[in-house]
Amino acid sequence: MAIIEVDNLVKRYGGHTVVDGVSFAVEPGEIFGILGPNGAGKTTTVECVEGLRGPDGGAIRVCGLDPQRDDGELRQVLGGQLQESELPDKLKVGEALQLYSSFYRDPADWRELAEILALEHKLGTQFRRLSGGQKQRLSIALALLGNPKVAMLDELTTGLDPQARRDVWGLVERIRARGVTILLVTHFMEEAERLCDRLAVIDAGQVVAVDSPAGLVARVDDRQRLRFRTAAPLDDAVLTGLPEVAAVERSGSQIVVTGGGNLLLAVASALAGHQIAGLRMDQTTLDDAFVALTGRSIES
C-alpha cells in the first residue's frame, strides 16, 4: 500500500491555479522525486503533503493520515526540513538537535544522527558559522530527529559545490537504507537520476509523467545512435541489411547509424574487416526526456 497518496491535488493563489490536478503515489522505502522547473508547483505540492498549506481540491494521505485533519499525528511520522531562516543565528548545532528532539514522543538518538551526518565536531558551533553544506546536513538531521517514516527533502543540494552535493546524495541513500521513505524535490537532473527510484515530472502545475529515470528515458526514445568514421569508403548495404539497423546517415566524415537491440555488437561485427575510428554511442539522457515531455529545458 502507498505510504503517500496525492489524488487530484489543486492549489490556487489569488485565483491563479499553481497546482492543477496533481496525482501520484509513493511506495514505502522509495526515494520518490518531484522534478520540474522553477515555479512548476513542486514546493507547493510538498507543502500540502506536509500539511503546511491547505489544498483547494483533491485528497492527500500520508501513512493513512489527512495532513490537514491529523496534523499532530502527522508530525510524529513525517520529517520536513526547516527553512534556513527558521533557526536563530546564535543557536549551536548541539543545542538545535537537543531542542528539536524534545518535540518528539520517540526521538532518534541526536548524537548518533550528528555522527551519521558528520556534524559531531560541530556541536558547539553556532548556526551562522556553518558552511552551506553543514547547514544542509543539519537541516537533514533535524528532519530525521523524530525517527520519521517519511522524510521530505526540498532542493537539498541547491547552492552546494559538487563534492558537498555528492556527500549529501550519499547521506540520502544511507537514510533510505534505514527504512525511511523519501520525497525529494529537485530541479537537478543528475540528482534525480542518481537518487530517485521513480519521479513525477511536474510542469506548470501538472504531472507530465511518473516513471523511473530509465523508464522516462525509454518512453522518449529507445533508439540508439552510433557514430564513427571509416578509413575507406563504406557501402551502406553492409549495415542497412542488419536487422538491428534502422537508418544509416552521413554527417560530414561521420557515419551515423540508428537502430535498436544490440546495435553496437551487430555493427562492430559487420565492420570487423574495416578500419573504424572515433566510435561513439549517443544515449538519450533524462534531460532529453524532460525536453521531449515538456517541450522545454528544465533550465529555461
Ligand SMILES: Nc1ncnc2c1ncn2[C@@H]1O[C@H](COP(=O)(O)OP(=O)(O)OP(=O)(O)O)[C@@H](O)[C@H]1O
Ligand atoms: N504564498 C504564495 N502566494 C502566491 N503565489 C505563490 C505562493 N507560493 C508560491 N506561489 C507561486 O506559485 C507557483 C508555484 O510555486 P512553487 O514554489 O510551488 O514552485 P516550485 O516548482 O517549487 O518552484 P521553485 O523550484 O522555484 O521553488 C509560482 O508561480 C509561485 O510564484
